Amino acid sequence: MQSMTNMRDHIISRRYQVELGPPRQDAPDLRAALDQFAQRYRRVLDSGYVAGITDNSMGLLAFQGTETIIELGLPVNPGQVMIHLNTFHTLENLHQILEDCLRLGIRQLLIISGDGSDRLPRLQPEEVGATQVAAVTAVELLAYIHRVYPGRFELGAAFNPYEPREHELDKLARKLQAGASFLITQPLLSKNAVVDEVLRRYPDLPVFVEAWMSRRISLLSEAVGYEIKDDPSFDPILTLKQLHRDYPDCGIYLSLLGFKTQYDLLGDTWVTRHTEG
């Protein structure tokens, strides 16, 4: 098996995880959207960061990360590509994606339940050997991949500190039991007590806190479950630096990063207690 970069290494080596969305199925100009994806992807890899490629984010139909990489002939550097994989696939399609990942040398997968839509199929419990549940969630998908592809992938899970605390901590325990070996949180705007509890309970678990890089924090409302109003004074770069200070032993996952206005500023943002002396 090809050697895999451990997610812990990304934290030690200060490699950002940068979220990238493949072109949507309804892109008005698909070729332009593919060109933009390719440019951003190459830029992330050239920077030494990790591209985290979404899977039909928000239930909106998009092309798969693996097929886009294959079709565009993009390079895959070991450890620098992480694929999101949700439960809205046929079993055949799921295996196609996993086999493509192996063929491309992609080992890191972020396993999430995901957002469905009328146009997306959903894995059925019996297909993944989950006979005790009514619906497949990230827990069952993690367990299935862990069982069918033992040792072939480094599997991650999502953590939502805005869900009821005990429920989410219990779900996290089940995700870890099912095979997750790293964690990515929902976006944090400041230090969060539930995330702190996770770090206390699992000191050896690589945790990546998500930084919301859009100025429109109102878009976060759905994730957190209450209304957040846009604040003209919100500065994503300053918030990112603060997250580094608050979570010096965590990695950072950047969502909605502005490639034109923010990307070049990233080099100076990874401040830690070490760099600040």
Add this chain to the structure above:
Amino acid sequence: MKIVVCVKQVPASSDAQIDPVTKRIVREGTRAVLNPFDTYALEEGVRLARQLGGQVIALSMGPPKAEACLREAISLGVDQAILLSDRAFGGSDTYATSYALARAIDTIGGVGLVICGKQAVDGDTAQVGPGIAAHLGWAQATYVMKVERADKDGLRLRRMNEEGWDVVEVGFPCVLTVLKDINQPRVPTLRGVLSAMEEQIPVWTPADIGADTGKLGLDGSPTRVVRTAPPPPRQTASKRLAGSPAQVAGELVADLRTRGIL
């Protein structure tokens, strides 16, 4: 055997408007999509062609921009697409449309099965599929929710009726209209979409299909829309429950019991 799947480009439901003068759907300037029911027909056509062998052809009638829905059909796995497009087709009602489609199916030749979505979401008539069968003089099965068996002799189908469903057997050639229950349509692949973008789609005129132009367009359409009216708004009410989770749950259960739902 050739399988023809009839598809239609329709206004995205959120954009649909009725012209107050002509009483017809305004198609200009609106976002157009593949009729959602037709994606199920396409999926079933592709599956049956794999099972029985043969070729799947997507067929549509509409303005030149309707080509987009045929490209989507190609990306979903059909082998070929044909567009019927000419001013003479404009204004056709379901009778004239099904006549034109039947003429095209006859022109293609060697077709054993025609599949349509249950209905188009713009007109909501559910008449074109049965109309095609009538014009061709073929058997038809409407509201098909499952193909129980398919072989060279024909199909064993489960079709929805008012009480539930019944099972029918039908030989080829035949016409089916299908429900959403019948399958889970695939999502187009990037490779499929890119190759569909390169595909040449033939455009047929009335002359190409040997159609009598007197049976097409407004002149060939016996339907007259004399009046349209929006349906009365639904009576809805919402109530927000407050309190602890236990209080809210208790109040909800009590309310549902009062209404006879529980």
